[in-house]
Amino acid sequence: MQKHSDEALVAYLDGELDQEDRADVEAWLDADPAVRDRLLALAESAGLVRNAFADFVNEPVPERLIAAARGETAPTPAAEAEIIRLRPVAAKPTAVSSWSRHIQFAAAAGIFGLLVGVGAGYLGNGILAPSGGLGNRPAETASLDNWLDTAAGNYKLMVNAGGTLVDVPASADNGEVLQKISQTLPQQVRLPDLKPWGLNFQGARLIVIDGHPGAQLEYSTDNKAIGPLALIISSTKQPDLEPTPGKRQDLNLLYWRHQGRASVLVGASEIGYLWNIAHDVAWQLDAI
Amino acid sequence: MSQRWNFGESSESAVSRVTPASARFSDQLIAVLPRLRRFAAGLTRSASEADDLVQAACERALAREHQFQEGTRFDSWMFRIVQTIWIDQLRARDIRKEDGDIAEERLGSDEPVRRVEARLALAEVRRAVSLLPPDQRSTLMLVTVEGLSYKQAAEVAGVPIGTIMSRLARARIALQQLLDAGAGERRSASDAKA
Numbered sequence: 001m002q003k004h005s006d007e008a009l010v011a012y013l014d015g016e017l018d019q020e021d022r023a024d025v026e027a028w029l030d031a032d033p034a035v036r037d038r039l040l041a042l043a044e045s046a047g048l049v050r051n052a053f054a055d056f057v058n059e060p061v062p063e064r065l066i067a068a069a070r071g072e073t074a075p076t077p078a079a080e081a082e083i084i085r086l087r088p089v090a091a092k093p094t095a096v097s098s099w100s101r102h103i104q105f106a107a108a109a110g111i112f113g114l115l116v117g118v119g120a121g122y123l124g125n126g127i128l129a130p131s132g133g134l135g136n137r138p139a140e141t142a143s144l145d146n147w148l149d150t151a152a153g154n155y156k157l158m159v160n161a162g163g164t165l166v167d168v169p170a171s172a173d174n175g176e177v178l179q180k181i182s183q184t185l186p187q188q189v190r191l192p193d194l195k196p197w198g199l200n201f202q203g204a205r206l207i208v209i210d211g212h213p214g215a216q217l218e219y220s221t222d223n224k225a226i227g228p229l230a231l232i233i234s235s236t237k238q239p240d241l242e243p244t245p246g247k248r249q250d251l252n253l254l255y256w257r258h259q260g261r262a263s264v265l266v267g268a269s270e271i272g273y274l275w276n277i278a279h280d281v282a283w284q285l286d287a288i
Numbered sequence: 289m290s291q292r293w294n295f296g297e298s299s300e301s302a303v304s305r306v307t308p309a310s311a312r313f314s315d316q317l318i319a320v321l322p323r324l325r326r327f328a329a330g331l332t333r334s335a336s337e338a339d340d341l342v343q344a345a346c347e348r349a350l351a352r353e354h355q356f357q358e359g360t361r362f363d364s365w366m367f368r369i370v371q372t373i374w375i376d377q378l379r380a381r382d383i384r385k386e387d388g389d390i391a392e393e394r395l396g397s398d399e400p401v402r403r404v405e406a407r408l409a410l411a412e413v414r415r416a417v418s419l420l421p422p423d424q425r426s427t428l429m430l431v432t433v434e435g436l437s438y439k440q441a442a443e444v445a446g447v448p449i450g451t452i453m454s455r456l457a458r459a460r461i462a463l464q465q466l467l468d469a470g471a472g473e474r475r476s477a478s479d480a481k482a
Contacts, residue, residue: 006457006460006461007453007454010453010456010457011438011453011457014431014438014456016437016438016453041464042460042461042464045460045463045464045467046432048409048410048413048467049413049417049432049463050432051413052410052411052413052417053326053329053330053414053429053433056322056325056326056329057323057325058322059322059325061318061322061325062339064339064343065321065339065343065346066318066321068343068346068347069314069318069321069346069350070318071310071314071347153315153318156315156318156319157322160319160322
């Protein structure tokens with residue numbers, strides 16, 4: 001690399017130069033205003049590129065890709081070819097500047113187990129009618145499994161994005177949120193108020209779950225032991241189902257169906273806490 | 289809050305299970321999907337093409353799961369798979385351009401769709417990126433958008449760091465020229481209308 005070159009300027013912007021080369025470039029910049037203009041233009045174009053692609057990480061991931069990641073699709077010809085090995089990562093990463101790092105998506109090494117919690121016995125008293133569980137319905141079991149996987153995946157995306165990942169942010173009257181949700185779901189849904197539980201509504205994300213459009217309502221809390229919580233609501237043609245707990249590694253999920261609506265609460269908090277909140281949510285969703 | 293749920297009585301789990309190891313691998317894959325889609329979007333020229341590419345990459349990764357080495361970056365491994373499949377596809381279509389050879393296409397052409405897109409600055413930038421030669425496009429996406437270091441990008445691309453530096457510099461300069469050209473053509477069109 002020549003010391004006074006575009007390569008040097010770009011590497012300078014990317015924080016990839018050692019101290020000596022950096023000092024050379026800075027002396028060059030001090031001496032030549034035209035070089036400073038060039039550096040500024042290069043920095044601006046780099047910022048434009050980042051912004052141009054920033055939205056992709058906030059878009060809902062198509063269900064077919066989540067299915068592919070779980071190995072639930074038939075392999076395509078392109079998947080059959082040769083693959084490459086990477087050498088182990090060096091102990092110390094190269095020094096980098098803020099220029100090239102500020103929109104890096106924090107992909108957490110989120111690990112879900114698929115040890116699913118036991119189905120709990122249930123006695124409803126009016127809102128959710130007991131329906132006999134899933135034990136004798138393998139197809140429903142698989143469907144529920146997909147539901148919970150997708151819900152857990154969506155929750156992880158939300159957490160990876162910094163706690164909330166919303167298409168429609170919360171507002172004073174949440175009018176836009178309700179409008180979007182009503183466009184998404186076939187039936188009117190009330191927005192559950194979970195402030196008594198220390199959970200503040202942050203907004204809604206529109207998703208597709210098990211082939212149906214749905215809404216992920218996102219709640220945050222200052223209590224790190226509880227963490228953010230997501231309530232996912234979608235339409236369903238399946239019969240009512242009592243609250244069924246599930247577990248995906250560090251996440252607890254509580255799923256139920258009632259009157260054409262499938263709901264799941266997802267969070268890292270204890271299952272007992274989720275049960276209590278789900279009780280409140282079910283009551284609010286069905287209140288006239 | 290008048291109702292009570294009795295959840296003390298448990299029964300056998302109704303939900304199917306998969307092995308923890310494969311579930312962990314799939315979970316890592318799901319977590320990195322948004323970034324893979326973004327990377328693929330920068331390589332290809334349509335959202336559906338990008339998703340097809342990511343899907344193929346997921347399938348290949350699952351088929352070669354045993355080849356992933358613990359201690360290496362999972363995202364880099366996946367970027368490399370995406371890039372490998374993409375290059376294979378380009379070769380199959382015989383449309384890969386030589387490094388340094390900018391496509392003849394320019395921003396601001398007369399096609400109605402492109403004129404509409406050109407009004408949207410970000411769409412214009414994405415289109416400018418799509419006009420870069422494949423090697424430069426891939427390097428730009430890895431370093432400038434995905435934030436990989438030059439060393440990591442060199443490992444993904446399987447080339448020396450010096451090659452990454454030169455590709456990146458050429459990409460940034462070409463991009464700047466494309467954007468300037470697009471802006472100039474729009475100014476001319478606007479002046480002509482006035």
